Amino acid sequence: MNFQFGIPSFVTFGEGCTDGIGEMVQGLGGKRVFCVYDKGVKSAGIVDGIVDKMKSAGIAVIEYDKVLPNPPDTLVEEAAELARKADIDVMVAIGGGSAMDCAKAINILLTNPSPINQYNGINLVKFPTKPLIAVPTTSGTGSEVTAFSIITDTTNIKKMVIGGQFVGATFALADPLLTVGLPSKITASTGMDALTHAIEAYVSKGAMIPTDVYSLKAIDLIFNSLAEATLNGSNIQARTDMLLGSMLAGFAFNSAVLGLVHSIAHPLSAHCGLPHGVANAVGLPHVMAFNAEVVPERTKDIALAMNLDVAGLSPEDASKVAVEKIKALSKEISIPSLKELGIDKDIFPTIAKDAIAEISTMFNPRSATEEDVMAILELAYENVEETVKV
Numbered sequence: 001m002n003f004q005f006g007i008p009s010f011v012t013f014g015e016g017c018t019d020g021i022g023e024m025v026q027g028l029g030g031k032r033v034f035c036v037y038d039k040g041v042k043s044a045g046i047v048d049g050i051v052d053k054m055k056s057a058g059i060a061v062i063e064y065d066k067v068l069p070n071p072p073d074t075l076v077e078e079a080a081e082l083a084r085k086a087d088i089d090v091m092v093a094i095g096g097g098s099a100m101d102c103a104k105a106i107n108i109l110l111t112n113p114s115p116i117n118q119y120n121g122i123n124l125v126k127f128p129t130k131p132l133i134a135v136p137t138t139s140g141t142g143s144e145v146t147a148f149s150i151i152t153d154t155t156n157i158k159k160m161v162i163g164g165q166f167v168g169a170t171f172a173l174a175d176p177l178l179t180v181g182l183p184s185k186i187t188a189s190t191g192m193d194a195l196t197h198a199i200e201a202y203v204s205k206g207a208m209i210p211t212d213v214y215s216l217k218a219i220d221l222i223f224n225s226l227a228e229a230t231l232n233g234s235n236i237q238a239r240t241d242m243l244l245g246s247m248l249a250g251f252a253f254n255s256a257v258l259g260l261v262h263s264i265a266h267p268l269s270a271h272c273g274l275p276h277g278v279a280n281a282v283g284l285p286h287v288m289a290f291n292a293e294v295v296p297e298r299t300k301d302i303a304l305a306m307n308l309d310v311a312g313l314s315p316e317d318a319s320k321v322a323v324e325k326i327k328a329l330s331k332e333i334s335i336p337s338l339k340e341l342g343i344d345k346d347i348f349p350t351i352a353k354d355a356i357a358e359i360s361t362m363f364n365p366r367s368a369t370e371e372d373v374m375a376i377l378e379l380a381y382e383n384v385e386e387t388v389k390v
């Protein structure tokens with residue numbers, strides 16, 4: 001047995017765990033922090049309390065609030081320039097995947113030369129980065145514990161995957177209370193992203209026993225709490241299970257990598273501007289059905305992890321039930337189809353071509369052609385529900 005497994009971040013999980021952030025920065029020898037977030041997180045009232053805790057510990061905090069979804073390379077360059085001029089020694093990211101990925105990319109440019117685009121790939125960052133504390137406010141990306149930063153290359157209209165050494169956050173402070181005010185639409189889409197991470201990591205060609213353990217527990221936690229967290233956001237138990245599940249999924253895919261759902265989602269976001277979670281949610285059941293042809297046993301494991309009553313079914317039939325339950329969950333939490341999102345089918349050939357070129361396609365258990373992706377996009381367009389007869 002051979003494998004490589006790692007998690008870049010030291011994790012602190014629990015209600016109120018950001019209370020000690022000032023002391024944490026002090027412990028890192030930090031005096032000047034560059035704090036990255038977006039305007040939505042600020043207006044939700046999450047930022048000020050955390051910034052105040054650092055300030056009361058005598059730390060100067062330079063705030064950067066311009067983070068955008070699917071963060072563009074241009075924004076990273078601009079923010080890195082500000083951070084360099086401010087002579088900061090610790091980075092803090094507060095927010096979802098966009099804020100955390102942005103902070104990781106900015107951090108790279110504090111000790112490595114611009115432009116950020118030259119680091120698209122794995123282990124291309126040569127010099128160690130400064131300490132980065134990631135505070136997730138969504139239960140989706142898992143970026144607080146992964147060694148990846150996903151940044152949009154605005155020249156070539158594609159998503160870069162910058163990964164490997166020196167990219168991940170040093171510390172993750174995961175407080176479920178910070179996710180309680182998350183709007184239901186964002187809870188739904190980011191949660192489907194997390195579920196996709198767990199499922200893709202489990203069927204990935206890069207899966208291994210350590211990632212399997214995290215994937216299956218993440219599938220259980222996320223599948224069984226996402227609807228409740230979406231429809232009743234003040235349920236702390238559901239919020240806790242979602243944040244834990246998304247983090248465990250991050251542990252898994254950081255080493256097992258992802259698959260065809262993400263390969264299709266990245267160009268869908270780059271060309272059509274879809275939020276990452278929605279772009280994954282529309283493709284997930286259709287790619288699962290496509291993959292189940294070659295990994296039926298693993299897909300049955302997923303169904304069992306979802307706590308579905310499939311123990312007595314064949315792997316093929318259990319897989320069908322799992323796919324339909326994912327579709328039903330999407331419907332329950334109001335994930336739209338590509339048609340409802342107003343996507344023009346004329347873009348499908350471009351999406352298919354770009355999807356095949358994505359790194360994660362290599363890790364998908366079933367090899368895929370552009371025609372296969374076109375067929376999956378057609379299914380995701382209408383998101384037709386099929387009746388399962390098992």
Ligand SMILES: [Zn+2]
Pocket residue numbers: 141193194197262276280
């Ligand atoms: Zn994702």
